[in-house]
Amino acid sequence: MEALQTFFENYGALLGRGTLDTLLMTSISTVFAYVLGIPLGILVTLTAPQGLWPHPVFNTVLGWILNIGRSIPFIILLVALIPLTRFLVGTALGVAGAIVPLVFAAAPFVGRMVEQSLAEVDGGLTEAAQSFGASIGQIVYKVLLKESVPSLIRGAAITFITLFGYSAMAGTVGAGGLGDIAIRYGYQRYQDDVMIAAVLLCIVLVQIVQSIGDLAARKIDKRNR
Amino acid sequence: MIQIEHLSKSFDSPASRNRDSAMSCHHALQDVSLTIDDGDIFGIIGSSGAGKSTLVRCINLLERPTSGHIYVDGNEITRYRGRQLLQLRASMGMIFQHFSLFAQRSVLRNVTFPLEIQHEPRRTCDSRARELLQLVGIAEKEEAYPSQLSGGQQQRVAIARALANKPRVMLCDEATSALDTATTVSILRLLRSINVELGVTIIIITHSLAVTERICNKIAVLDKGRLVEQGPTREILQNPQSQATRELLVADTVAAFHGAEAAVGPACKGAFL
Ligand SMILES: Nc1ncnc2c1ncn2[C@@H]1O[C@H](COP(=O)(O)OP(=O)(O)OP(=O)(O)O)[C@@H](O)[C@H]1O
Ligand SMILES: [Mg+2]
Numbered sequence: 009m010e011a012l013q014t015f016f017e018n019y020g021a022l023l024g025r026g027t028l029d030t031l032l033m034t035s036i037s038t039v040f041a042y043v044l045g046i047p048l049g050i051l052v053t054l055t056a057p058q059g060l061w062p063h064p065v066f067n068t069v070l071g072w073i074l075n076i077g078r079s080i081p082f083i084i085l086l087v088a089l090i091p092l093t094r095f096l097v098g099t100a101l102g103v104a105g106a107i108v109p110l111v112f113a114a115a116p117f118v119g120r121m122v123e124q125s126l127a128e129v130d131g132g133l134t135e136a137a138q139s140f141g142a143s144i145g146q147i148v149y150k151v152l153l154k155e156s157v158p159s160l161i162r163g164a165a166i167t168f169i170t171l172f173g174y175s176a177m178a179g180t181v182g183a184g185g186l187g188d189i190a191i192r193y194g195y196q197r198y199q200d201d202v203m204i205a206a207v208l209l210c211i212v213l214v215q216i217v218q219s220i221g222d223l224a225a226r227k228i229d230k231r232n233r
Numbered sequence: 234m235i236q237i238e239h240l241s242k243s244f245d246s247p248a249s250r251n252r253d254s255a256m257s258c259h260h261a262l263q264d265v266s267l268t269i270d271d272g273d274i275f276g277i278i279g280s281s282g283a284g285k286s287t288l289v290r291c292i293n294l295l296e297r298p299t300s301g302h303i304y305v306d307g308n309e310i311t312r313y314r315g316r317q318l319l320q321l322r323a324s325m326g327m328i329f330q331h332f333s334l335f336a337q338r339s340v341l342r343n344v345t346f347p348l349e350i351q352h353e354p355r356r357t358c359d360s361r362a363r364e365l366l367q368l369v370g371i372a373e374k375e376e377a378y379p380s381q382l383s384g385g386q387q388q389r390v391a392i393a394r395a396l397a398n399k400p401r402v403m404l405c406d407e408a409t410s411a412l413d414t415a416t417t418v419s420i421l422r423l424l425r426s427i428n429v430e431l432g433v434t435i436i437i438i439t440h441s442l443a444v445t446e447r448i449c450n451k452i453a454v455l456d457k458g459r460l461v462e463q464g465p466t467r468e469i470l471q472n473p474q475s476q477a478t479r480e481l482l483v484a485d486t487v488a489a490f491h492g493a494e495a496a497v498g499p500a501c502k503g504a505f506l
Contacts, residue, residue, distance in 0.1 A: 130333070132329060132331060132333040133333055133335060135295065135329075135333065136327070136329065136333040136334075136335075137346070137350075138295060138322065139293055139295060139322055139325070139326075139327035139404075140322065140323055140327075140346065140347035140350050140394075140397075140398070141319040141320060141321075141322040141323030141324075141347070141350055141351075141398075142319070142350045143319060143350075146350055150346070150349065150350075151335065154335070154337055154338070155335060155336060155337050157337060158337075229337075230336055230337050230338075230339075230378040230379075230380065231336045231337075231378075231380045232380060
């Protein structure tokens with residue numbers, strides 16, 4: 009018991025700070041990843057061969073961009089984007105420096121997630137909306153997005169958790185966070201207790217986020233009642 | 234009045250995406266001409282794949298004809314693009330086999346959808362939608378969601394939604410195919426009363442001759458994309474000229490026989506509406 013108390017006295021602040029940094033990095037980059045990813049997902053859906061605004065060349069090129077974006081290992085993206093990061097946020101270090109590569113890593117992923125969610129919307133609904141004279145914009149906004157909200161929420165939870173994992177590597181640029189703490193203390197200083205505490209915190213946070221996502225999606229979904 | 238002149242529609246078949254494509258496309262409609270008068274309840278019948286849905290979808294240009302013309306009240310709608318096209322669609326209501334209600338919208342919001350599309354103010358939307366829900370007989374369900382309704386109730390909501398923009402024409406693609414006999418009868422009654430009381434022209438696709446027999450004043454028979462017969466319902470059913478119509482009649486008699494035995498008893502078929 010006493011050991012636990014001294015542990016928290018010694019490392020509580022460190023772990024608290026790490027948790028905060030991780031949550032900050034992950035939430036902010038999730039938000040920006042969606043700001044970019046939603047339009048990407050909508051565009052790739054609309055321009056598909058059977059879409060509402062078919063455009064094969066644009067669709068193919070956009071598809072390539074999304075695939076390439078998702079295939080670059082995050083650690084390489086992190087380093088490669090350093091100049092851009094400096095330009096955008098003034099520094100390539102710390103939490104701010106990690107957010108730019110996190111957003112760029114996640115945006116193509118989010119684009120595909122959104123595409124997937126929109127594809128789940130029954131084509132009959134799009135057709136019904138068309139039969140009432142809805143424009144493409146109205147169909148996107150009032151049918152595709154509206155009808156896929158539960159699915160989009162589930163996607164957002166998955167994205168958040170994926171970025172949570174990526175953010176562990178952001179320690180490379182000194183962004184801190186739980187992942188960074190686990191690596192530094194566990195591998196470099198052989199302080200297993202700190203490493204285990206950090207990993208436990210990660211597990212708990214991921215569980216909480218996933219549960220909130222599931223609950224929100226279920227609450228908001230008007231089907232299956 | 235809707236005049237359809239020499240309408241043809243072909244779809245590229247998968248094979249035709251290769252070389253020499255011009256020859257290998259699928260003709261869903263070939264040289265179909267017919268006239269639908271105001272106030273008609275016009276039945277379109279034919280076996281599966283005959284082109285019924287394609288024909289009806291051409292009327293509100295969900296499908297663009299390959300050739301031919303459609304005139305609505307003398308205006309050639311097959312020329313319409315952009316805004317004009319959207320307005321044309323808004324001026325026609327449509328209902329579907331599987332209802333196609335928006336699952337994440339309440340009953341009331343489903344009915345206000347076509348009005349929202351026209352940027353009507355919220356209050357106009359709501360009061361008009363409530364009127365319509367009253368008309369179709371499910372006013373008490375306005376807060377419910379589609380998943381909480383039976384098939385018949387869902388189709389009533391869909392009918393209310395289709396009427397929201399005060400259309401003069403309503404297109405029904407197998408509107409009763411997913412419903413049981415009793416519910417079918419009640420939906421057909423509702424459609425007829427809409428036709429009589431609101432003066433809406435109704436175009437109804439169906440597999441079932443029992444449906445056409447009870448509510449359509451005219452029918453057209455499609456077979457493999459061609460119009461093989463059209464005219465007053467009674468004449469065609471009593472004295473079918475084409476092989477396709479005769480086959481449909483036979484199929485229907487068999488179905489009605491089994492249906493009557495199984496569900497309602499023979500006397501019921503005659504007392505359909
Ligand atoms: N989008 C499409 N692409 C390719 N072929 C199509 C398409 N839509 C319809 N067809 C073809 O056109 C023909 C007519 O189809 P349609 O849906 O109009 O038939 P239908 O009479 O409504 O049949 P059902 O009673 O089964 O609904 C069919 O052979 C069908 O395969
Ligand atoms: Mg059909």
